Amino acid sequence: MKSKTPGIKDKIKAKCYKMGIPMVGFAPKERWEQPPTELPQNFSHWIPREFWPQSIYPEVKTVIVIGLPVQLPIVETAPSIYYHELYETVNNLLDEKAYEIANYLTLKGYPSIYLPRDGYGDIEVLLESPLTFFSHKHAAFLAGLGSFGLNNVLLTPEFGPRVRFTSIFTTAEMKGDPIPGEDLCTRCLSCAVQCPVKAIESRYPSGSSSPPLINKMKCARRSEKLRKEYNSPCGICIKVCPVGGDREVFNRQDTSIYTRKDGFERYHDAWEHVQRYGSKK
Ligand code: SF4
Numbered sequence: 036m037k038s039k040t041p042g043i044k045d046k047i048k049a050k051c052y053k054m055g056i057p058m059v060g061f062a063p064k065e066r067w068e069q070p071p072t073e074l075p076q077n078f079s080h081w082i083p084r085e086f087w088p089q090s091i092y093p094e095v096k097t098v099i100v101i102g103l104p105v106q107l108p109i110v111e112t113a114p115s116i117y118y119h120e121l122y123e124t125v126n127n128l129l130d131e132k133a134y135e136i137a138n139y140l141t142l143k144g145y146p147s148i149y150l151p152r153d154g155y156g157d158i159e160v161l162l163e164s165p166l167t168f169f170s171h172k173h174a175a176f177l178a179g180l181g182s183f184g185l186n187n188v189l190l191t192p193e194f195g196p197r198v199r200f201t202s203i204f205t206t207a208e209m210k211g212d213p214i215p216g217e218d219l220c221t222r223c224l225s226c227a228v229q230c231p232v233k234a235i236e237s238r239y240p241s242g243s244s245s246p247p248l249i250n251k252m253k254c255a256r257r258s259e260k261l262r263k264e265y266n267s268p269c270g271i272c273i274k275v276c277p278v279g280g281d282r283e284v285f286n287r288q289d290t291s292i293y294t295r296k297d298g299f300e301r302y303h304d305a306w307e308h309v310q311r312y313g314s315k316k
């Protein structure tokens with residue numbers, strides 16, 4: 036195992052660019068050991084030790100987090116078979132790309148392992164215990180890629196919550212990316228109001244720095260129902276969030292498109308058309 040890693044971070048970034056990965060961040064393992072001072076929200080409970088990367092792979096020095104977007108006009112059809120297929124595709128791509136990066140680093144003399152994007156057998160498992168053995172969302176936060184929204188998803192400047200992450204554990208030592216500390220959530224409450232099962236707490240208790248509250252079991256039960264219909268994931272809180280440069284790219288700055296049909300008939304007609312096919316009603 037090499038102890039020094041000159042230039043390897045730039046090589047990884049260049050490789051990610053070539054692989055079509057728009058988001059990559061680096062977090063030294065020490066960032067799991069205590070909450071960083073740049074936190075935009077106060078975490079009432081920090082990540083338990085058994086979920087730290089060094090508890091899972093003791094040799095790890097740096098966690099590399101990669102992110103792929105889910106394309107907004109497809110998320111707008113959610114819940115639908117179209118969004119379901121996109122979700123599966125992005126998950127598979129993340130697994131493949133993370134595996135390739137881990138092998139690349141290992142061949143260069145820095146033993147590395149990839150983490151699976153999801154890491155659970157089925158939604159029924161999440162109904163029993165709604166956690167996986169490692170959180171990519173927290174890793175992405177610690178790699179400086181975004182801040183947590185009220186919907187408990189990581190919000191990014193580029194894609195808002197419409198990005199999925201996975202991680203690579205590497206023995207290469209690399210400087211961490213800065214954690215901006217900016218809170219991207221506007222507290223617009225759209226995610227809470229439009230969640231069909233009211234799984235998201237619609238207020239920040241006693242001040243804006245409190246942690247987001249989400250009823251994971253309510254959310255998982257809705258996922259279970261949608262899964263039986265071949266319509267999972269739900270995606271509504273992802274769809275309606277106004278944060279993200281992708282809104283401008285896809286000309287969707289006006290988020291009232293989701294709550295009123297008047298003036299947006301052709302969009303609603305398109306979503307309803309997609310929703311009519313390919314899944315159980
Ligand atoms: S995924 Fe759906 S059920 Fe879960 S919190 Fe978001 S809107 Fe609510």
Ligand code: SF4
Binds near residue numbers: 220222224
């Ligand atoms: S929809 Fe609004 S309240 Fe919810 S995460 Fe996005 S910005 Fe925050």
